[in-house]
Amino acid sequence: MSIIENHTTNGQPFCKDPKLTARGVGVFYGEKQAIFDVSLDIGANEVIALIGPSGCGKSTFLRCLNRMNDTIDICRVTGAIELDGEDIYDPKVDVVPLRARVGMVFQKPNPFPKSIYDNIAYGPRIHGLAQSRVELDEIVEKSLQRAGLWNEVKDRLHAPGTGLSGGQQQRLCIARTIAVDPEVILMDEPCSALDPIATAKIEELIDELRENYTIAIVTHSMQQAARVSQRTAYFHLGQLIEVNPTDQVFTTPEHALTEAYITGRFG
Amino acid sequence: MNYSSLIIAVLILLGGAYLLGRNRARAIANQGMKLHSLPTHYGALMALWTGLPPLLLLLLWGLMEPRIVDQLLVAQLPAHIQNGSGAEIQLAVSKVHNLAIGSGVSEAPELQPAVKHLQALQQRFDLLQAGVILALALIGVALTWRRIKADMRARSEVERIVRYMLFASSGIAVLTTLGILASVVYEAWLFFHKVSIFEFLFGTSWSPQIALRADQSGSSGDFGAVPLFAGTLLISLIAMVIAVPVGLMAAIYLSEYATSRVRSFAKPALEILAGIPTVVYGFFAALTVAPIIRGLGESMGLDVSSESALAAGLVMGIMIIPFVSSLSDDVINAVPQSLRDGSYGLGATRSETVRQVVIPAALPGIVGAVMLAVSRAIGETMIVAMAAGLAANLTFNPLDSVTTVTVQIVTLLVGDQEFDSPKTLAAFALGLVLFLVTLVLNYVALKIVQKYREQYD
Amino acid sequence: MTKSSMTTREKVEKSMKRRRAAEQRFRMYGVASVLFGLLCLVVLFGDILSKGTSAFSQTVIETSITLDADYLGLDKNADDQQVRLANFEGLIKQHFKDMVQPDGRKERRQLYSLVSAGASWQLQNMVLNDRSLLGQTIEVALIADDDVDQWFKHDRGHAHNAMLNETQIGWLEQWAEQGILKTRFNTLFFVNGDSREPELAGIRGAITGTFLTLLVTFLLSFPIGVAAAIYLEEFAPKNKITEFVEININNLAAVPSITFGLLGLAIFINIFGVARSTPLVGGLVLTLMTLPTIIISGRAAIKAVPPSIREAALGLGASRVQVVFHHVLPLALPGMLTGTIIGMAQALGETAPLLMIGMVAFVVDVPAFISDPSTVLPVQIFLWSDSPERAFTERTSGAIIVLLGFLVIMNTAAVMLRRRLERRW
Incomplete structure (x- = not known):
């Protein structure tokens, strides 16, 4: 398998009311190119799923959207990504407020070695979102409630976050992200380290969060993409092959590669 | 050079035995018998049995002979020396030794019989030694020769011996620790017979020099070590004030901020500081830093001692910077990237991530690193021996001259010593304190670091 | 989610x-x-x-001196003993007296002190090598005293020199103008042992002592360290004893x-009676000190050998010992050597423990064997740094440069060895 020459993305990569727009995005790790000319819109208050075989560049693309790739020395991004019409790779843009607007949840739950309370309060504290202790308490409680974790942890807010179960830890990380009140939440295979029950809870949560947030989720599981997303983008070897409404992708895919993937011929 | 020629002889025999054993095995094989092991294994077995026992005996002999010879020698000394004190006998014995090898400076006719006796004795011992050692080697050859048969399990036997040798090698570390403990504990125990342990640990006056004066034979000088402990702490504290912040910040900068090009240059450059011998730092402290500090102090109207604690502590701090920075670098790198990502993903700046996520996560490791650095500062000898003073002042003024435990050990033990004097024994008591304190620091620090590493492994 | 009037974005x-x-x-x-x-x-x-580079040059007084056979009481057939006893010192004094014409005893003494005590030894050596020089007038570069050396190298023309008086400086200025006062490469610094006279003191004794000490250290610590590393990594059972070790x-x-x-x-010298101040006892102490370094790096090197290689050899029916000695050890050896070089570099710079075992003695002779009294380079530095003469400060720095030079060589060797033999699995 090699990359397809002169490929243009099939389906509907663009939408009317885009929150994030990517145009001709390429990513290089040193000499090696990992993403080729990806153009994609992410609409406001939609959940878009990025799927594709391992190493197809879906996570790399996701990490471009809040410039998490900046932390890797040799990584270089070309093309344009705009958030509400502002170029996020403009040299004048500070990544700090950008990341406050575009939050991220990672593959493996990564609670800080602090208490549950401090985990949630970390973001609001550094960004100066709360004027008082009462306000901070309120943010913590609300975030935990929205993440569906409040009832499980309200009696042990000052216990270490690392003591929670895997699913709880991941919901803690989502709560931590919500606490900063972002506009977009990026989720990089948030359930891959979790058991089915915990996964179901997170999926439920994603569905609820859609009301307020724009969500891009990278997933390995086609069922999960089908369950939580409105649109699905299929990546293959660093190229964006097809973007369509989720129902359509899983019933009548346009591109042969997409069909091959969803019917399980490779993955 | 009886020893070197004997060792060479044994080595030659060992080589011969190897060939002999191998050839014998080959001969057996040529007779059509199936050997259990390769011929070389038989050769190795023969070599081991030929070489090992004589070499071990030689070592033992070398350790025992001087004792025995001296015992026999004392009996030959003139009566009035024999009845004298231990030190006098020792002195006479070493004189006899010097005369016997022709390097004695003083004529001592009364010792002549002893000298003659010693020379004769040594000749006899040398002969005896050569005979016994060579005989032992040959017995080894003969016995193994007879044991070599087709069904003999030479390989397993060789491997068993090799394993024992490997085991013995790793045991040397334990023996070293025991050796250090035994030497300091025994001498310190003798010391505490002369000076009470309470006075030593809590006394505030230190002047062991008095014990040297003959007219004060009854007095044993002052051995209150508190000024030394205070001086050691003061200098270590100054060193830590320099080394911990600078080392830690340098490690943070290099691991979290610097580009890989800067890191690849600055990291080894800083580590050069750790490779510079301490005697060089001592020289630098005494001849460059101390005069500068003194000059600066005087220009500000301060009274600075030319051997100020500040100069020694400052330079010691510089020496310890790379120690702190490379240990902290290790522990900071052990903090999982996912924690940093989590923090950056929330929009934290680098410094917020470092201060509020990375450092708290790495804290146990950093504490361990600092403890190891403290242990290092306490035990550092040359810088303080060259740049700090000898005066046991009980002060916490960094511009004053203070002395340390290690400086006193060096001064008490360098030069002519009379063993058994409280002065020399005091050095071992100080050594005991030093060893115990650093042992505890190291042990706890290593445990903390180990636990910390396991947490993220 | 915000209560106050500002939006989150504004707050951020x-x-x-x-x-x-x-x-x-x-x-x-x-x-x-x-x-x-x-x-x-x-x-x-x-x-x-x-401070130290000037230690590598030495001031000499170039002059033509007549080796007056009668004055020395020597003829062409004089044996070595006679040459050694001849009064070269007087000859030199006479020579300078004739040259400068000093006034009175005091000035004479001041004049004589400008030349090193080693100058007569220079002439003596020349005659020992070649008797035909007797009676001839020869061109020699006599070693100047350390005070002259310091003045000429550092103070001439600007600073006041406390060690020389006006008259002496007057003579020296004159010589300098005549071009007979010069500096040349300080060979003596590398071929002499220690001396009380700074201009004659050299580091050869210390370097030889260092070499012998490190030789003992290497011969003991490398095999023992490697053996211990092998045992702990390959054979040791996981139990309390191993953990203790x-x-x-x-x-x-x-x-x-x-x-x-x-x-x-306490143990080697006082109990086992090993001779003090010798490379042997120094090497023993340094062995114990470097062993942990060698063992720790050796274990790391063994760990880096992938288990697949061991399994492959075991699968062919090799015994554990054979696996280790035929396969693991050769692959781990470069890493072990690197660790050993680093350990030896540490031992090279070590001073404090050697002070305890009497290697601080003032040793003029260059040691020839591991049982000869000797000192080592770092201790020599320590000893010289204590001497009040300025020339010794300079020499101390010079010796430090040499020591650092050795360390640079050893560490570079270790780095290169690691680079060259680094294996990627």
Whole structure:
């Protein structure tokens, strides 16, 4: 398998009311190119799923959207990504407020070695979102409630976050992200380290969060993409092959590669 | 050079035995018998049995002979020396030794019989030694020769011996620790017979020099070590004030901020500081830093001692910077990237991530690193021996001259010593304190670091 | 989710000014720390180099002197003993007296003190090598006294020199103008042993002592260290005893070096009767000190050999010992050697424990064997640094340069060895 020459993305990569727009995005790790000319819109208050075989560049693309790739020395991004019409790779843009607007949840739950309370309060504290202790308490409680974790942890807010179960830890990380009140939440295979029950809870949560947030989720599981997303983008070897409404992708895919993937011929 | 020629002889025999054993095995094989092991294994077995026992005996002999010879020698000394004190006998014995090898400076006719006796004795011992050692080697050859048969399990036997040798090698570390403990504990125990342990640990006056004066034979000088402990702490504290912040910040900068090009240059450059011998730092402290500090102090109207604690502590701090920075670098790198990502993903700046996520996560490791650095500062000898003073002042003024435990050990033990004097024994008591304190620091620090590493492994 | 009038975005933007400043500050601290460390390095090296490079040159007085056979009481057939007893010192004094014509005894003494005590030894050596020089007038470069050396190299023309008076400086200025006062490469520094006279003191004794000491250290610590590393990594059962041994090794690596000196004094010298001040006892002490380094790096090197190689050999029916000696050891050896070189470099710079075991003795003769009294380079540095003469300060720095040179060579060798033999699995 090699990359397809002169490929243009099939389906509907663009939408009317885009929150994030990517145009001709390429990513290089040193000499090696990992993403080729990806153009994609992410609409406001939609959940878009990025799927594709391992190493197809879906996570790399996701990490471009809040410039998490900046932390890797040799990584270089070309093309344009705009958030509400502002170029996020403009040299004048500070990544700090950008990341406050575009939050991220990672593959493996990564609670800080602090208490549950401090985990949630970390973001609001550094960004100066709360004027008082009462306000901070309120943010913590609300975030935990929205993440569906409040009832499980309200009696042990000052216990270490690392003591929670895997699913709880991941919901803690989502709560931590919500606490900063972002506009977009990026989720990089948030359930891959979790058991089915915990996964179901997170999926439920994603569905609820859609009301307020724009969500891009990278997933390995086609069922999960089908369950939580409105649109699905299929990546293959660093190229964006097809973007369509989720129902359509899983019933009548346009591109042969997409069909091959969803019917399980490779993955 | 009886020893070197004997060792060479044994080595030659060992080589011969190897060939002999191998050839014998080959001969057996040529007779059509199936050997259990390769011929070389038989050769190795023969070599081991030929070489090992004589070499071990030689070592033992070398350790025992001087004792025995001296015992026999004392009996030959003139009566009035024999009845004298231990030190006098020792002195006479070493004189006899010097005369016997022709390097004695003083004529001592009364010792002549002893000298003659010693020379004769040594000749006899040398002969005896050569005979016994060579005989032992040959017995080894003969016995193994007879044991070599087709069904003999030479390989397993060789491997068993090799394993024992490997085991013995790793045991040397334990023996070293025991050796250090035994030497300091025994001498310190003798010391505490002369000076009470309470006075030593809590006394505030230190002047062991008095014990040297003959007219004060009854007095044993002052051995209150508190000024030394205070001086050691003061200098270590100054060193830590320099080394911990600078080392830690340098490690943070290099691991979290610097580009890989800067890191690849600055990291080894800083580590050069750790490779510079301490005697060089001592020289630098005494001849460059101390005069500068003194000059600066005087220009500000301060009274600075030319051997100020500040100069020694400052330079010691510089020496310890790379120690702190490379240990902290290790522990900071052990903090999982996912924690940093989590923090950056929330929009934290680098410094917020470092201060509020990375450092708290790495804290146990950093504490361990600092403890190891403290242990290092306490035990550092040359810088303080060259740049700090000898005066046991009980002060916490960094511009004053203070002395340390290690400086006193060096001064008490360098030069002519009379063993058994409280002065020399005091050095071992100080050594005991030093060893115990650093042992505890190291042990706890290593445990903390180990636990910390396991947490993220 | 915000209660107050400002949106989250505004609040974040508002916090940015303060946070950017904090970020800059923090970064600055980091840069400052690294720069401070590097600055220390530069200052240290600069200081030593500026103090020490002049140790490699020596002031000499070039003059033509007649080796008056009658004055010396020697003829062409004189044997070595007679030459050694001849009064070359008087000859030199006479020569300079004739040359300068000093006034009175006091001035004579001042004149004589300009020439090193080693000058007569120079002439004596020339005659010992070639008797035909007797009676001839020869061109020689006589070693100047250390005070002259310091004046000529550092003070001439600007600073006041406390060691020489006006008359002496007058003579020297005259000689300098005549071009008979010169500096040349200081060979003596490398071929002589220690001396009380700075201009005659050299580091050959210390270097030889260092070499012998390190030889003993290497011969003992390398095999023992490798054997211990093999045992702990390949054979040791995972039990309390092994754990105890490991704790011991890790702890010994961090124990103050001076305690090893105490062990050497109490056990090797006082109990086992090993001779003091010798490379043998020095090597024994340094062996114990470097063993932990060698064992720890050796174990790391063995660990780096992938288990697949062991399994492959075991699968072919090799015994554990054979696997280790035929396969693991050859692959791990470069790493072990690197660790050993680093350990030896540590031993090379070590001073404190050697003070305890009498290697501080003033040794003029160059040691020839591991049982001869000797000193080592770092201890020589320590001894010289205590001497009040300025020329000794210079020599101390010179010796430090030589010591650092050795260390650079050893560490470069270790790095190169590691690069060259580094294996990627």
